[in-house]
Amino acid sequence: GAGVSQSPSNKVTEKGKDVELRCDPISGHTALYWYRQSLGQGLEFLIYFQGNSAPDKSGLPSDRFSAERTGGSVSTLTIQRTQQEDSAVYLCASSLVLGEQFFGPGTRLTVL
């Protein structure tokens, strides 16, 4: 594909359920980032993957959040026991090393 893709585009879930959000980066991009865009907190960094290095998880807001990147490509962000404050748009971006970050369209998560 030409750009970063994310799925689903929208997700509505009930409080306490687990959700998985998927990101397909641009082919060949070694760096992958997750961000969250919410009304209360603005745009905030969550986690960063670069090649085979240990990910930078410093932005994850709680231990209910986790992410993995398989084979240096697709990434999945998992939120366990979702809470209403998790409602936000989750953005994925990818880049070459030290390059421009290209953002996906986001997944809008609504926790009821």
Next chain:
Amino acid sequence: GDSVTQMEGPVTLSEEAFLTINCTYTATGYPSLFWYVQYPGEGLQLLLKATKADDKGSNKGFEATYRKETTSFHLEKGSVQVSDSAVYFCALSMDFGNEKLTFGTGTRLTIIP
């Protein structure tokens, strides 16, 4: 920690008006600075960037100059168009090799014909 303070919006201007959106930063070192734009219904995209003091980033008629002495990176455009209506985010990154972005709160710009 590192932070970005951005002019509060929303901002409404008439077409062909001059635009300034203020952005200042706090950082322990020498960050790279960015302006990102989010057009209605579209994803975030890089508008321009500057990586060292006194650099000027420019794109689509927009400009911003990295001012270390005032820790600022104000966005300007001489004559705005209706198509410039969007949300603009100022951002910085610090670490060489881990360019996670720290964003400002965003400024919604509306241009009226």
